[in-house]
Amino acid sequence: MMICFLGSDIFRGSVYGKGHPLNIARVWPVIDICQALGWIEDGEYRSIAPARPEALQLFHTADYVQALQEAEAEQRLCYQKMQRHRIGLDNNPIFAQIYRRPATAAAASMHGANLLLAGDMQTVFNPAGGTHHGMPDRANGFCFVNDPALAILTLLEGGASRVAYIDIDAHHADGVEAHLSSDPRVKLWSVHEENRWPRTGLAGDTGGGQARNFPLARGAGNTALLEILNQHILPDIRQFSPEFIVLQAGCDGLIDDPQSGLAYTNKGYWQAIEQILALHLPALVLGGGGYNPFTTARAWAGIWGLIKGKNPYQTKANEGVHAILSSLEWQHRRARTIPVHWTEQLFDEML
Numbered sequence: 001m002m003i004c005f006l007g008s009d010i011f012r013g014s015v016y017g018k019g020h021p022l023n024i025a026r027v028w029p030v031i032d033i034c035q036a037l038g039w040i041e042d043g044e045y046r047s048i049a050p051a052r053p054e055a056l057q058l059f060h061t062a063d064y065v066q067a068l069q070e071a072e073a074e075q076r077l078c079y080q081k082m083q084r085h086r087i088g089l090d091n092n093p094i095f096a097q098i099y100r101r102p103a104t105a106a107a108a109s110m111h112g113a114n115l116l117l118a119g120d121m122q123t124v125f126n127p128a129g130g131t132h133h134g135m136p137d138r139a140n141g142f143c144f145v146n147d148p149a150l151a152i153l154t155l156l157e158g159g160a161s162r163v164a165y166i167d168i169d170a171h172h173a174d175g176v177e178a179h180l181s182s183d184p185r186v187k188l189w190s191v192h193e194e195n196r197w198p199r200t201g202l203a204g205d206t207g208g209g210q211a212r213n214f215p216l217a218r219g220a221g222n223t224a225l226l227e228i229l230n231q232h233i234l235p236d237i238r239q240f241s242p243e244f245i246v247l248q249a250g251c252d253g254l255i256d257d258p259q260s261g262l263a264y265t266n267k268g269y270w271q272a273i274e275q276i277l278a279l280h281l282p283a284l285v286l287g288g289g290g291y292n293p294f295t296t297a298r299a300w301a302g303i304w305g306l307i308k309g310k311n312p313y314q315t316k317a318n319e320g321v322h323a324i325l326s327s328l329e330w331q332h333r334r335a336r337t338i339p340v341h342w343t344e345q346l347f348d349e350m351l
């Protein structure tokens with residue numbers, strides 16, 4: 001099968017610091033769960049090295065990339081650079097791998113784009129990607145490098161003439177929209193919660209170009225998500241007839257996630273992704289938001305299951321998966337009592 005799972009050991013261990021919403025394990029549990037389920041066959045997993053600074057300049061400014069490298073080397077930045085690039089401010093902390101970690105996620109997204117361009121792969125999964133808030137000259141919303149934008153730009157540089165970007169994260173894809181919605185070769189669709197940071201992406205707002213935004217009210221669940229997909233996004237995509245799909249599959253709209261008021265279960269979330277994959281177009285599938293480690297690991301392992309043709313809707317944890325899920329740590333009031341489905345099965349609902 002022409003599918004590929006991109007990762008790196010750099011994503012093992014948490015780094016963002018105590019109290020930060022991203023101070024949780026996200027990528028390695030997905031890899032380990034898929035392996036424990038026997039869902040990763042020989043040759044399907046590829047380990048990725050960090051992108052070189054010049055590669056990131058396809059989207060980011062040279063000054064910004066240099067500031068990230070300096071912050072990693074020195075573990076500090078001068079006041080002017082912090083202010084300009086928002087590094088070490090606004091919940092974008094300086095940490096040990098502040099350059100290498102996001103540069104690895106970005107390298108994976110760009111590598112995935114190149115695999116699709118070459119026709120070597122039909123579907124590429126990069127759960128470390130999806131950092132859609134990053135801006136060319138500054139960090140934004142926990143995102144240091146905008147890997148979805150870099151992937152789209154890689155596809156365009158490689159000759160693509162129609163790229164579809166779909167974003168189902170609970171937050172609006174402001175960084176991607178701001179810099180790519182005016183390119184006639186790109187169309188963007190974002191479903192997100194209304195009145196939620198960054199508060200852009202209002203209904204009817206085209207981002208000055210070809211973006212379509214679908215804000216959902218607090219409490220919206222599977223029905224709302226699937227309705228928008230079926231009534232608006234999929235018909236639009238069929239009309240646009242893209243050569244490539246970049247899907248940001250942030251899972252912070254799931255009901256057990258603490259960073260949004262949306263209420264999808266992973267059944268609706270997977271159904272949405274399954275319908276996008278059923279377009280049978282070369283697709284790069286990225287992670288994104290996801291702030292409950294139990295929910296995120298299960299949701300994203302399920303995505304790889306869908307890509308593999310497995311059935312996550314009925315997948316129960318075997319001994320290995322149970323051990324991985326039970327080992328996750330989460331300093332959050334929602335983790336005081338761990339619901340059974342967080343460690344016993346991939347799916348949310350009882351069968």
Ligand SMILES: [Zn+2]
Pocket residue numbers: 169170171250252288289290
């Ligand atoms: Zn988000």
